[in-house]
Amino acid sequence: RSTPRKSDDWTEKDQKILILGGGVAGVIAARTLHDHGHDNFVIIEARGELGGRMMSRTFGTAENKYTIELGANWVQGTQVGNGPKNPILALAEKHKVKTIFVRIMSTVPTYDHTGFIDYLDVFNSAVDNYTSLTVAAGPRVIKRQVDTTSRTGYSLIGSKPKNRYAQVSEYYQFDWEYAQTPEQTSWIASSWAENFTFVPDAGGFSEDNLFAIDQRGFKALIQDEAKEFLKPDQLVLNQTIKDIAYSASGVKVTTTDGTEMSADYALCTFSVGVLQNDDVVFNPPLPDWKQEAIQSMTMATYTKIFLQFPRNFWFHTQFALYADSERGRYPVWQGLDIEGFFPESGILFVTVTGDYSERIEALPDSQVQSEVMGVLRSMFPNVTVPDPEAFYFPRWFTNPLYRGSYSNWPASFYSDHHENLRATVDQRLWFAGEATSMKWFGFLHGAYYEGVDVAKAMVKCIQAGGCVGLAHVNEVTNGRPYKI
Numbered sequence: 001r002s003t004p005r006k007s008d009d010w011t012e013k014d015q016k017i018l019i020l021g022g023g024v025a026g027v028i029a030a031r032t033l034h035d036h037g038h039d040n041f042v043i044i045e046a047r048g049e050l051g052g053r054m055m056s057r058t059f060g061t062a063e064n065k066y067t068i069e070l071g072a073n074w075v076q077g078t079q080v081g082n083g084p085k086n087p088i089l090a091l092a093e094k095h096k097v098k099t100i101f102v103r104i105m106s107t108v109p110t111y112d113h114t115g116f117i118d119y120l121d122v123f124n125s126a127v128d129n130y131t132s133l134t135v136a137a138g139p140r141v142i143k144r145q146v147d148t149t150s151r152t153g154y155s156l157i158g159s160k161p162k163n164r165y166a167q168v169s170e171y172y173q174f175d176w177e178y179a180q181t182p183e184q185t186s187w188i189a190s191s192w193a194e195n196f197t198f199v200p201d202a203g204g205f206s207e208d209n210l211f212a213i214d215q216r217g218f219k220a221l222i223q224d225e226a227k228e229f230l231k232p233d234q235l236v237l238n239q240t241i242k243d244i245a246y247s248a249s250g251v252k253v254t255t256t257d258g259t260e261m262s263a264d265y266a267l268c269t270f271s272v273g274v275l276q277n278d279d280v281v282f283n284p285p286l287p288d289w290k291q292e293a294i295q296s297m298t299m300a301t302y303t304k305i306f307l308q309f310p311r312n313f314w315f316h317t318q319f320a321l322y323a324d325s326e327r328g329r330y331p332v333w334q335g336l337d338i339e340g341f342f343p344e345s346g347i348l349f350v351t352v353t354g355d356y357s358e359r360i361e362a363l364p365d366s367q368v369q370s371e372v373m374g375v376l377r378s379m380f381p382n383v384t385v386p387d388p389e390a391f392y393f394p395r396w397f398t399n400p401l402y403r404g405s406y407s408n409w410p411a412s413f414y415s416d417h418h419e420n421l422r423a424t425v426d427q428r429l430w431f432a433g434e435a436t437s438m439k440w441f442g443f444l445h446g447a448y449y450e451g452v453d454v455a456k457a458m459v460k461c462i463q464a465g466g467c468v469g470l471a472h473v474n475e476v477t478n479g480r481p482y483k484i
């Protein structure tokens with residue numbers, strides 16, 4: 001009965017539950033159902049493997065190839081003593097995924113368009129300013145003050161970057177994490193996101209980060225976890241869903257090759273970017289409250305641009321900063337050709353985010369490569385910088401299976417919107433993924449916890465013989481926005 005078939009028969013369903021998408025949320029939801037004795041589910045995934053945004057590929061010349069991470073790369077926040085443990089760390093340990101501890105805030109070499117120039121003092125002030133920003137958000141929550149953008153927050157704590165050095169230092173603290181600017185980001189939500197992951201005193205895991213260097217790919221942790229419980233007939237790969245029909249009596253999905261699968265329930269784990277862009281059509285259209293929630297969240301983009309050179313001519317630390325006159329132009333550089341990472345690899349990468357990612361995705365690779373090389377040559381004016389032997393960057397924003405990298409919470413997204421993003425539609429259609437996590441949106445552990453929590457809620461519902469599901473509010477109202 002789990003074999004996909006064509007059918008218009010809504011009374012004879014193929015499955016109890018269809019899990020739409022095989023990323024972290026989908027796999028962990030499946031495991032949770034299995035743990036509760038519900039094995040009548042099937043995961044449907046467009047790609048040929050599980051993992052979703054845990055995505056890797058081989059990169060480099062024929063003689064010097066490495067597995068690199070295009071998507072998630074870090075276990076963000078680990079554990080202090082017996083405190084809360086990041087569940088992604090637990091999976092990495094269980095499946096022996098190789099990671100390396102990285103101190104992100106340690107000394108970085110600093111550059112501008114003329115070469116090396118020391119602005120570490122400005123950089124250190126930006127570290128302090130970011131801490132002040134998150135601390136100042138706390139009382140606003142307690143006093144029930146309105147949310148504003150993080151830019152407003154920065155200005156109120158007195159941080160107003162005026163030159164390229166202050167801007168790139170702020171970028172490293174902020175945009176490099178949220179993949180959008182302080183103008184585009186909620187002050188309150190970005191602060192609690194920081195606290196719940198990185199600040200143990202505020203309920204977070206730890207301030208540490210582990211960088212995955214496993215040559216099976218970081219995704220090995222979720223793929224190996226799936227192998228422990230998933231049976232072959234519980235997984236359908238290489239099927240892209242184009243239509244989700246639902247009613248109070250069940251759900252039916254149709255894939256691009258015309259295959260139909262029906263079930264009592266569906267759990268949709270597609271990114272909020274996919275939901276925003278109508279890549280999948282809902283039939284009937286999703287209710288207004290759901291659509292408003294989906295369109296009010298933001299899908300941000302984080303792009304790693306990889307280069308491989310015949311020899312290493314750059315800094316010997318993991319990180320370096322480049323201050324351009326344009327904020328966000330090829331700012332954060334990471335070398336992998338160092339002890340403990342991929343020595344002798346000749347691999348270096350630079351990250352861009354947000355609107356700048358969208359800009360470069362619209363350009364041919366050759367143009368992006370020549371821009372990046374222009375920056376690199378200005379950073380090292382006394383070196384004859386060779387052309388790269390390999391060059392690659394993923395286009396997350398235009399990829400119809402993702403439409404960006406991870407969600408980011410804007411100042412106009414209210415708690416009720418969040419509840420509605422997560423809420424069940426017509427008792428049958430459920431939603432989970434990194435974006436539905438209030439505390440950990442954007443992170444792998446957010447996707448993990450949502451997979452657990454939403455699947456548990458579904459189990460409760462099924463055992464009760466049906467239920468309304470996760471509640472929503474019909475209209476998000478904001479009491480007193482205007483004096484009229």
Ligand SMILES: Cc1cc2nc3c(=O)[nH]c(=O)nc-3n(C[C@H](O)[C@H](O)[C@H](O)COP(=O)(O)OP(=O)(O)OC[C@H]3O[C@@H](n4cnc5c(N)ncnc54)[C@H](O)[C@@H]3O)c2cc1C
Nearest residue numbers: 021023024025046052053071072073074241405433434444
């Ligand atoms: C560049 C980048 C860097 C990141 N860095 C980190 C990091 O270092 N640490 C961290 O904690 N998090 C990081 N993240 C975020 C993390 O990867 C995500 O939060 C997490 O992987 C999301 O999991 P998910 O299950 O919610 O969604 P997804 O992984 O997107 O799973 C949804 C699945 O649905 C599939 N799908 C989509 N459309 C269809 C369709 N029409 N039909 C069938 N299947 C479909 C997709 O292929 C995908 O497999 C990063 C993400 C990116 C992109």
